[in-house]
Amino acid sequence: MxxxxxxxxxxxxxxxxxxxxxxxxxxxxxxxxxxxxxxxxxxxxxxxxxxxxxxxxxxxxxxxxxxxxxxxxxxxxxxxxxxxxxxxxxxxxxxxxxxxxxxxxxxxxxxxxxxxxxxxxxxxxxxxxxxxxxxxxxxxxxxxxxxxxxxxxxxxxxxxxxxxxxxxxxxxxxxxxxxxxxxxxxxxxxxxPGKPPPAAEKRTFTAGEDYVVLERPVSTRDKSKVEVVEMFSYGCPHCYEFESLVKGWAQQQDGDVDFSVIPAIWNKPMVLYARAFYTIEALNVAKEIHIPLFTAIVVDQKVINTESDLEAFFVARGVDKKAFSRVFKSQEIKTKVTHAAERVRLYKPAGVPEIIVNGKYRVERMRAGGLKEMLTVVDFLVEKERATLKKKN
CATH class of the missing domain: 2.40.100.10 (Cyclophilin-like)
Structure with missing residues (x-):
């Protein structure tokens, strides 16, 4: 034809x-x-x-x-x-x-x-x-x-x-x-989401094709280590699928890798989810709330888009109502959200999940070719920065 x-x-x-x-x-x-x-x-x-x-x-x-x-x-x-x-x-x-x-x-x-x-x-x-x-x-x-x-x-x-x-x-x-x-x-x-794809073969990756070099490096919190920052949002299906992969990866890293997570923020719903993330952290209830909240939003498609919705979700899982309200509305949480938003602005993400390596490189799912592949690119960049740190020392 x-x-x-x-x-x-x-x-x-x-x-x-x-x-x-x-x-x-x-x-x-x-x-x-x-x-x-x-x-x-x-x-x-x-x-x-x-x-x-x-x-x-x-x-x-x-x-x-x-x-x-x-x-x-x-x-x-x-x-x-x-x-x-x-x-x-x-x-x-x-x-x-x-x-x-x-x-x-x-x-x-x-x-x-x-x-x-x-x-x-x-x-x-x-x-x-x-x-x-x-x-x-x-x-x-x-x-x-x-x-x-x-x-x-x-x-x-x-x-x-x-x-x-x-x-x-x-x-x-x-x-x-x-x-x-x-x-x-x-x-x-x-x-x-399904099971993650198999790991890609170890190879050399190219700037501009497999990862992005930030125009202006962003300061890291510990100059003696290789900083790895994951950006995510509770409303992101790919972030949900990436969660177990990236946490498993982080647990296997040596002590010279400084891994942390920040919520991505560029609209109002993301601000709400960012406050929820830092509230979970402040109340030390990650086990009770973090994955269940992810699952409720991504898998169960539950509508959780207001402070009242979040309060009900936290309380239903054993969090004291007054404690939630006090922390969620606190200046401490607002400050953390503001700082996260500023870092996201400097990182200039194309979406989520994304990973920033040592304030210099941004790893995207689209460029890497998948979620598992993102971590392969991150491994490459960590080794690159690790070698640079050794030369300085």
């Missing part, structure tokens, strides 16, 4: 168990995204171990609610259903920067898989994706000069919904063909 030479209609932008002739992977808990559409819901199973940058890119759009109310703007029976780039009225949405093509992972465009759409150049995928309605071998990786399209997951439930969408009548809208006559759109997307 020929592709139209249109900017948004190229299929340019993980793994179905039979891809590699083994079914053991089916038993692994991969991250999922539940997609609610105007015609029903389906669930995507994603494979960050095979397409880390692509999955991170897709989840970044999910996190910010980008796909909500976007159309399935292209429907071709026995071929693909494509979406993720247009609002109603075929109005193109502004996207993030493009992501590097990972089709060399050799995952195949089999029926039920999800892949990234792109333009002619292989590294131009942004937000648009397509769902394969059939085995489309001509879209697979062939060589560096025929890179194909990046497969990064599959529909694990609800393929019947995709099939229903594929049967809709279509027409041409301006320069775009195969547009459903009836608007079909994504109502919402919900991320469900």
């Amino acid at each position: 020929k592709f139209e030479l249109r900017l948004y209609f190229f299929l340019i932008t993980m793994l179905v168990p039979t891809f590699f002739g083994a079914r053991a992977v089916a038993e692994t808990s991969f991250p999922k995204v539940i997609v609610e559409t105007s015609m029903g819901s389906f669930t995507l199973e994603l494979y960050p171990d095979k397409a880390p940058k692509t999955v991170a890119n897709f989840l970044a759009y999910v996190d910010e609610g980008f796909y909500n109310n976007t159309l399935f703007h292209r429907v071709e029976p026995n071929f693909v259903v494509q979406g993720g780039g247009f609002d109603k009225g075929m109005k193109a949405k502004k996207t993030r920067e493009s992501v590097k093509n990972e089709s060399a992972n050799r995952l195949k465009n089999l029926r039920g898989t999800i892949s990234m759409a792109r333009r002619m150049h292989p590294d131009t995928a942004t937000s648009q994706f397509y769902l394969n309605l059939a085995d489309n071998a001509h879209l697979d990786y062939k060589s560096k000069v025929q890179p194909g399209y990046t497969v990064f997951g599959r529909v694990s439930q609800g393929m019947d919904v995709i099939d229903k969408i594929s049967k809709l009548s279509t027409h041409k809208v301006d320069k775009y063909s195969n547009v459903p006559e009836k608007d079909v759109f994504i109502v919402s997307t919900r991320y469900i």
Whole structure:
């Protein structure tokens, strides 16, 4: 089938168990995204171990609610259903920067898989994706000069919904063909964390590609150690998934690594969560509150966005109501939040979770290629700074 030479209609932008002739992977808990559409819901199973940058890119759009109310703007029976780039009225949405093509992972465009759409150049995928309605071998990786399209997951439930969408009548809208006559759109997307991807092989990392060098170094609290600061927020699904990974990493570090955590702050809800974090710390109730609060917000999707909501949550878990109120409203907590906000401003994060190494380097999930990969980059930077400290001493 020929592709139209249109900017948004190229299929340019993980793994179905039979891809590699083994079914053991089916038993692994991969991250999922539940997609609610105007015609029903389906669930995507994603494979960050095979397409880390692509999955991170897709989840970044999910996190910010980008796909909500976007159309399935292209429907071709026995071929693909494509979406993720247009609002109603075929109005193109502004996207993030493009992501590097990972089709060399050799995952195949089999029926039920999800892949990234792109333009002619292989590294131009942004937000648009397509769902394969059939085995489309001509879209697979062939060589560096025929890179194909990046497969990064599959529909694990609800393929019947995709099939229903594929049967809709279509027409041409301006320069775009195969547009459903009836608007079909994504109502919402919900991320469900899975087990972390396997560790990346130890290698050399590149500034500007794998991590960011801060324009102005930020002062650390102990010049004799390598400072590692994690930025997080209770409202962040990736932070929830990262929690056990980064804490496990911190416990394994030598005494010359100074690890700490600060809450990210750049809007009002984050201020509330930051105050909650420092209140937990001041009351010494991390065991009773920290992970349960994370779980309630991220996994259970409970609405906790006011001081009263937090008070009820703390009290229900054994914290004295007066003690909570006194500490939560104290000047000490307000001061800590102010200091955290200032440090976050200096770090200039692109999102959360992120890690700052020795006030010089910022490690992002998107650049590193995943959560586990973030810690591999951090290890590299810690060793780099450790060597510098030894030279000074």
